[in-house]
Structures are given as structure tokens and as C-alpha cells.
Amino acid sequence: MLRVAISRKKVLTLCYGNFVGCYSSCADGSFRVNGVDQYIQRSKVPTYHFQKSLPRLPVPKLEDTCKRYLRAQKPILSEEDYKKTEKYIKDFEKDAGSNLQKTLKEHDVKNKQTSYISEPWFNLYLSDRIPLPVNYNPFLVFINDTNEKYNDQLVRASNLLISSLRFLKSLREKVLEPEVFHLNPKKSDTSFFRQVTGFLPSSVSWYGAYLFKAFPLDMSQYHSLFNSTRIPQIGKDKIFQDTTKRHIVVMKGGHFYTFDVLDIAGNIVSPSVIESSISYILKQEDKAEFPLGILTTMNRDSWAKLRAQLESTNNQQELNIIDTSLFNLCLDDSHLLDEIAFVRQYLHSDGINRWFDKSFSLIVGKNSAGINFEHSWGDGVAILRYFQDIHRDSTSKPFVHPNSNSTSDQASTLVKKLDFKLNDELKTAISNRVKEYKNYCQSIDINIYEFKSFGRNLCKVHQISPDSLMQLAFQVAYDRLHDKQVATYESCSTAAFKHGRTETMRPCTIETKEFCKALRSKQRPTNSQLKDMIIKCSKVHSQLIKEAAMGQGFDRHMFALRLLAEKSGLSLDVFKDPAYSNINKNILSTSTLTSDLVYLGGFGPVVQNGFGVGYSIWNERLGSLISNYKEYSDGSGFIKCLETSLADLYTILKDTAV
Template sequence: MAARQLLLRRRAAAAAPRWRRGYSSAGAAEYLHRSIVPTMHYQKSLPRLPVPKLEDTIRRYLNAQKPLLNDDQFRKTEELAHRFEKGIGRELHEQLVAQDNQNKHTSYITGPWFDMYLKAREPVVLNFNPFTCFNPDPKSEYNDQLIRATNMIVSALRFMKTFRAGYLEPEVFHLNPKKSDTEIFKKIIRFVPPSLSWFGAYMVNAYPLDMSQYFRLFNSTRLPKLNRDELYTEEKAKHLLVLRNGNFYVFDVIDRDGNILKPSEIQAHLKYILSDNSPAPAFPLGYLSSENRDTWALLRKNLLDNGNEAALQKVDSAVFCLSLDDFPIKDFLHLSHTMLHGDGVNRWFDKSFNLIITKDGTAGLNFEHSWGDGVAVVRFQNEVFKDSTKAPAISPQSQPASVDSSRAVQKLDFKLNDALKAGITKAKQKFDASVEALSLNLIQFHEGGKDFLKQKKVSPDAVAQLAFQMAFLRQYNQTVATYESCSTAAFKHGRTEAIRPASIHTKKCSEAFVREPSKHSTEELQKLIDECSKYHSRLTKEAAMGQGFDRHLFGLRCLALSKGIALPDFYEDQAYAQLNHNIISTSTLASPALQLGGFGPVVSDGFGVAYQVHDDWIGCNISSYPTRNGKEFLQCIYKSLEDIFNVLKGKKISS
């Protein structure tokens, strides 16, 4: 009996997760942490994304149209909108609500939103994939390509294992952290059944967020198919994909027991890849992932038919793609170009994300957008940054393991026929032309930030958005369709909603600042800023609560098309098309792990505006094509911010 108990004890010890060992009692070789509350504890009881009332949607839609149209245009749009609301729109709305009630496991926007991304035929690079860039490691000697790559891989794998084991701390938005972000609360809430857990959090002003996208972070890729792409995930795969100089390498990072490979072995394999002097392939396969999706789908079929099935399977199922670039970063502009598109040779744009690490240890992510949004990606980056800097797996003194990397690392070989070679050549030409047409420009405004604006009781985000409106008016003498992304992750399978920052308030305020500042007293200008702030805060709150209008109208349009109903006149209105031609497309992500982010313009005559409002400064990263002057737009943004801050400080402004 004693021998049997001893055997059972040994088995239990062997099966016990290795998180008990490691850099602290709670941390681990295998896991980032072990949450008291299971990762998906709240998922079942998350509230469902509401379908807004049709009359509210039409009212909000018309409010967004007001600053963009003259009186005659607005009257026509108003008439079409009200006719839609009383007629076919009402029928479609009722059908959408009924359909939503039959699909309580998801949200009404999930299907149409996946379709929107996956049916798009434009290349993902510049059109969809954004980038975010990590801050450097605070310890400068760790900003070495081999050291940082090893540490980030280990931290990423810890994140993956922590998530899959259900140990990752659930994503919760705490309005009162002193009550809800405590050990006592967690110990209580874990015993509340998952079907009721959200309500328990809500009682203490905490809002759990949807985590349904997280599983697509790893072992996932977007597969090109004719008409509509597919998302593919293979969680059993244990290997990493590494790209260097356009060459593809794979090696296992998870062993047969499901444990992370020793960091010294990962380091040895990366060192082996970095010392490989193979030239770049004459026909780099990476370019294909930057192609038009139908073109790429046909070329992929050719690749499969030409004996590349096993190699492509390795690419598609890899845990993620690590891109090792052979050059250091010169400045922020060079950094943005590197992370947003690179040279096209050393990326696989279809992977859920590429972790890009340059020669000097600068790291960033370029991620495919159809599978998920910023909430999941930023959480991943925060955890990886924190873990790799606070508890690095290796140090500058660490020696790579004495292993035979030439046997562990497999270099993928692709068999190319003439049609594939011609396809790659053409993809390269298109990629080069797109990148050549793209301009990126950055500014940092150091005369104030979040702290000062909050002190003046105005919304920091509203001020940034007001500055963009003022800048465009100053540069082009007009107000145009503007889009700001807002997460609806507070709801089950929520994605994003649009905030429409161009309003009658921002238009009035911008005109006062740009056209006739001398006619207004400082107090009057302050009042105009305050009105913009209040209205923008209301729009933001509505959007976050699923009470915007864009997704609702989009859902109704998709429903009409799916049922073969002729598109209602409302959608044929020039004003509707104009509102959805987002000339100023904006997005902001704030995190202590990130120093920069960016994306391409969503229309050829637009600006892609990535911005961050920090405690004492504001940063903007602007993308544009030749039809727009991004550098001048940034100068106008700077002038607008200067004027706004001066007015808030009680100073007079000059024209």
C-alpha cells in the first residue's frame, strides 16, 4: 500500500505543472502566472451585443451626416433615411433582431464582420494589417537580436501555455480596482458559476471583456481562397516559423511532453539560423502573401499541386512567425516602414502575427486583422514585454546549449515552376509600387498631454480628434468623413464600433479657430472645446456600449444582400457612400509596452492616423498616398494642438 501511494505521489509530482518552479512561487518556466479565476470564467455570462433601436440608429446617422453636407444634400439624405426607417429598413431590422434571437451564442455583427475581412480581395499588407512596436528593453544589453528574440519567444510561449491551461488572468476593465482587482474578490468570484459570474463582477463595477479571439493568436493563419479566405488553426503543431533573408526555417519549441524547449536550446537554434549565410532566394515566397487574394489563391493552388503541401502546412500551422531582419533601425520613420511592410521578402503577412526583431533588438508585431482586434494583441504584447524584461529566460551571459541545431532546424524548400516564378516576380513589382506610393510622417507634441487636459476637465481623446478636424480644415478647407475605432469587447463576440468624430460641434469649433480666431474671446473658444469634449465623450460611451450606428446599418445591408433583396435607396445615396469613404481613419492604443503603432490609409485619398495621448506629450504617426500631403497635415495638427493648449492655458492665439 505504501509503495502504491509513493508511486501515485511521484506520478502526481511528475504531472504537476512546472509553474511551481521558476523565477517566483507564482511565476514559472512554463507559465506567466496562475490566475485564481479561470481565464474563460466570465465568457459564458457576458452580455450580448445589443441591436440598437432603428430610430436611434437613424438619428445618430443623420447627426454624423450634418457636418458633411450642405442644406439641400442633407434634406435629401434625411428624407431617404426616414423613408428607410418607416419602410424596408423596419422590415430588415425586425428580421435582424429575430435572427439575433436565434443565435444567442454569438453577436449579430460576428458573421458579417468576418465576411467583410475575408471576402475583401485587396492585399492584406497596407490595406488591413496594422503594426505595433514594443518599447526597447530597459536594460540596454538585452536589446540584442539573439537575446531579445530568445526571451520574447519564451515569453510568448509562456503566454500561449498560460492561456491554454486556463491560468491567464481574465481580461477585465476595472472601474473601481480597489474593490474588484483584489485577491478577496477573486477568491469569491471563482466560486460563482460561469453562467452568473459576469453579474458578480458587474456588482463591483468591473466589466469582463470577451476573450473569444485569443485562441487565434497562435498556430493560426489566413488561407487565401477564391472569393472568400479561410482562417485556419492547428493547435497541435509545436514548431516556430522563422524567416531570415527570405529563407524559411522551422524548429520545435514545444517538446513531446508539451513543455517549452529549454531557452538555451531555442537560443542555439536561433544562433544557427543567424549564422546561416544562405543568400535570399531568387524568388522569395513571402511576396505571395502581399498579393491580391484571388491571385494568391490561384498561385497557392499551383504551389500545392507542385509538391509543396508539406512545406506550406509547416508555414500555416506554426505557433507564429518570427521575422529576423539583418539591419538596425535608423529612426522612428524607418521603424514604421519596417514594421508596417518591410521589404516583402522577410514576412508572411497571412500569419496571425509576425514578431519582427531587427539587428539591434528592436521588436514589433505586424498582425493580420480578420481574426481579431487590438484588445487581444495588446494584452499579448503587454504580457510578453513584462515577462521578457522582468523575468528574462536568458541573459547576455547565457551560453547557447551544445545541441546539433543542423538536425533540429529544418530549412523549408519550395519547388517553383515557371508560372510560380512569374507570379512571385509580378507580386514583387506590385508590392514595390504600393510601398513606393506610401508616405509615413510622425510628430511628437511636447507642450502637454493627458495630465494637463484632465486637469482642465476635457477629454484627451476628444482634443486629439478635434486637432485632426482643425488640421484638415486648415489644409483643405473642408470637413470630411472621419472614423475612430472603438472596441465592443465588453460584449460576447463584440468586435468594434465606429465613433464619428466629425460633428457639428467640431466643425463650429474648427471654423472659429482656423477662420476667425480674433473674433472670439479665449473664454468663448474654451467653451467650444468643452462642447466638443462632452459630445465626443458621449459618442465614445455610446459606441463602447454597442450604441453606434455603423455596425447596425452594415448588418442591415448585409442581411438585404444575403436575402437577395434589392439594395434600398438609402444605401444608394451618395451621402451614405461619402460617409463610408473614411478620408481620416484613426485609431489609438495606449500601453506601457508600446512605443509606436500605425496602419495604411483605408482609402487612396485618405490619411491613416495612429495616435497616442501620453501623460505629458502626444504622438501621431500618419500614412498617406500621393493624393494627400501627410507632412503638411502633421504641421497643421501641430498648429491645432498648439492653439488648443494655448486657449486652455488662457492665452490668445494668432491666425
């Protein structure tokens, strides 16, 4: 990048190759090029300042993992099956497990630059052959701008794009605020904290933050946000990235368009160029007869074979433009009328105007905007940070305004439409997949429920974890529906560690099972007794969350040990045990991303007869979005049971006021 020392309020015209740009340094500290302040943030502490001193993800003690594994199995197994599993795990701990643990720790010591789970977890994603939409790609929908005029599709798409580029520039120039979890924001989220920790060398900066009870989070995933894509290959996909490219790809009506959004010096082009280019694309009314993006909804091996055909018929350049684009911008024609329609549009759509392989797609419709992201490269921490930053920036500092009337004359020369050469076999595959995908999407049921009687505030009064209460409600609901307990997954980030990903927290516990039984017992305990049981469930839940966040869960550890066993050619009873397989088939897959800027968010079920449960907790209400396959599970029945369960929990808490 061209670097120039510029005094305040001084404007210079600089020539760089064929580019002429107007640079200015402003009194407010902003740095404008082409009329755009180039940075969304100008952090005094460099973006990756804490990265070097982040603690490493610990390898749990084998005996702790075995105990935790058995405790998680107990509520979902019969007494007979539990005894078998108990024997398998104890034999494993005494014999093969000890040797595998030693090998794992030796490997971990030799790879101090990363975590022991990073590569195998990454490979797990890339090796799975099932389609990405619904199965892997989650979605988030923005709340709308409070000024309705700025929700216009052209205005919003332009501003979200500019804010995304400002985020990108800040990230690459290392002036994006480091991601830090502040245990006590009033004391640590301050200029003094930044001054002190910024002064410390990177090698010890984490320890300085820790003294403030602030915990810097791993930011290694952030670089994969832009210019990257997942490319299908037989057996195992790969992630490809080229950070030298300056263009985005815009999808409209199943067609692909591209234009440069960074100039030759790497600076954001003018807002008028961005607005006029998007305006030009929005005016293109024709629909793709053979929408290529639908192929990204396929089984990964099937898509890999078709992509190889595309490459062999002189489409390499067009595919490379999609693969290397900063990200994908999808301009949808839809005007969504209800929440279910919102979920379907952002979770899966009809697949015609999507390229699900991109790291993320920014989707802007007639009355909504959101993102759908590919999951192998990263997790919720990175995507939520991007999501929140660009929403705040685009609504507080918009560069494009209603009725700006930017001309599209220049855009016709700037915007290029990608022209794919398709043979008859590819055309047939596309047409068939459009029909297949439609049927697949129709097999998915979506239910949304909002409970308005209470939320976080009532839980605080009773000193109960709001998350534990919501998870308890899911357990009670499933028990009401099927009279049993099942494997349940709650996502927990381990981003407090270098290259941490996620850990599974197991909300189905011995305590929640006892509560479910008590609630349905003919000799039901008093509400006061039930409240005591809720408090007990909450304490256990909070402890499990703490263990998972600190890298002390059992799931990732067991997974790593299993991979080592397979690599060594070992066939071990503990991993052949049906109980091990069953606990990893999560009937209830749950996750929450708490943010006031998220209107809706969710994902699909991870097993055929399961539920994808996205949930939100507010001060005075609770919400849940449930996805499932109609043929194999009862989504509406689960929602009804959830409603009853939350009503029961509310009554218990209300009647036992502190």
C-alpha cells in the same frame, strides 16, 4: 497533456514516449519543465470564467440608429445633399427598415451564442480582395529593454519566444488572468475581487464583477492567436487552425526554418534548445533568390491562384508547416536608425522576410522588436494583451541571458529548412511582385509628430477628455488643409459584450465643425468662448464614445441591415445614396492603443486619398503617426496643420487657466 501530481520541491523524471523531461514544483508556486516555468500567470480565476455570463451585444433601436446616422452626416454634407439623405432615412425607418429590423432581431434571438455583427464583420474582412500589408495589417513596436545587453537580437528573440510560449500555455491551461476593465482598480483589481468572482458560478460571474464596477471583456478571439493563418481563396479567404502542432516557423533572409518549441507532452523545450536553434538560424547568411513570402503582399485572388499552383507542385507539406505553426518569427537583418525606418519595417518592410497571412508575426531586428498582425481574426484588445504580457515577462523574467553561449551543434539536427519547389511561372511571379511591391511601398508617405507642450494632465485640469481634444485637433488640421469636413473613423471596442468586435465612433460632429469655423473666422471668438466650445465638443465626443462602447453606434447596425436588404433582393435609396457610400470612405481613419510599452504603432490609410492616423496620449505630450499615399494626399501638409492646431488648442487652454 500528461498530468502528474507533484509535491512541493520534489523532482520527478518522467518518460513519455521518446521524451524524458525534468518536472519540478517550486516553493514560489511555479511549475518547471525543462528548466522553464511553464506559465506566464497562474490565475486563481479561470481565463474564460466570465465568458458564459457576458452580456450580448444589443441590436440598437432603429429610430436611434436613424437619428445618429443623420447627426453624423450633417457636418459633412451640403444643405441640399443633407435634405435628400434625411428623406431617404426617414422613408427607410417607416417602411423597409422596420421589416429588416424585425428580421435582424429574430436572427439575433436564434443565435444567442454570438453577436449579430460577428459573422458578417468577419466575412467582410475575408471577402475583401485588396492586399493585407498597409491596407489591413497593423503593427506595434516594443520599447527596448532598459538593460541594453538584453536587446541583443539572439537574446531578445529567445526570451520573447519563451514568453510567448508561457502565454500560450497559460491560455490553454486556462490560468491566464481574465481580461477585465476595472473602473476603479484600487477597489476591484484585488485578491478579494478574484476570490469573490472566482467563487461564483460562470453563469452569474459577470454580475458579481459588475457589483465591483469591473467589466470582464470578451476573450473569444484569444484562441485564434496561435496555430492559425488566413488562407487565400478565390472570392473569400478562410481562417485555418490546427492546435495540435508544436512548432514555430522562423524567417531569415526570405527563407523558412522550423523547429519544435513544445515537446511531445506539450511542454516548452529548454531555453538552451530555443537559443541554440535561433542562433543557428541567425548564422545562415544566404538570401532567398525567390522569396516566397512576397506573394502574401498580393491581391488576394491573385495570391490564391498562385497558392493553388504551389500546392499542385508538391509544396503542400511545406505550406502546411507555415499555416499550422504556432506563429511566425521574423529575424530581420536591419539596424534601424530613425522612427520612419521603424514604421516602414514593421508596417510593410520589403515583403521578402514576411508571411503576412499568419495571425501575427513576431519580428526581431538588430535593435528593435515588434509585431505585425492579420486583422480578420481579432482586434486590438487581444493583441495588445499578448504584446504587453510578453514584454513584461521577457524583461522581468528572462530565461536566456547575454553571453550564455548555447551551442548550436544540436540545433543543426533540430532545425529544418523548408524547401519549396518552384516552377518558372512561380519564379517569374515572385520576381515581378518584388518590384511591384517596392514601387507600392515607395508610394506611401510616413510622417511622425510629437507635441511636447501638454498632454493628458492639462486636459484633466480643464475637465476635457484627452481623446476628444486629440480628435478635435485632427478635425481642425484637416479643415485648415482642405477647408471642409470629411468622414472620420475612430475605432471603439465592443469587447464588453460576447463576441463583440469594434464599433465606429464618428469624431466629426456638428460641434467640431462649428469650432473649426470659429477658429478660422475673421471675427474669432475670445479664448474663453473657444474653450467653452472645446468643452462642448468634449461632452459630445464622450457621449458618442460611451454609445459606441455600449453597442449603440449606428455603423455596424446599418451594415447589418444593408446585408439583409441585399440578401432579400431589396434596392433601397438609403443605401444607394452617395452619402452612405461617402461616410464609409473614411478619409481620416484613427485609432490609439494606449500603453507605456508601445514605442510606435500604426496602420495604413484605408482609402486612396485618406490618412491613417495612429496616436498616443501621455501625461505631458501628444504624438501622432500619419500614413498616406503621396500621390493623392499631403501628409507633410497635414502634419504642419496638426502642429498649428495643437498649438492653438494649447494657447486657448493655457490662457483660460482654471
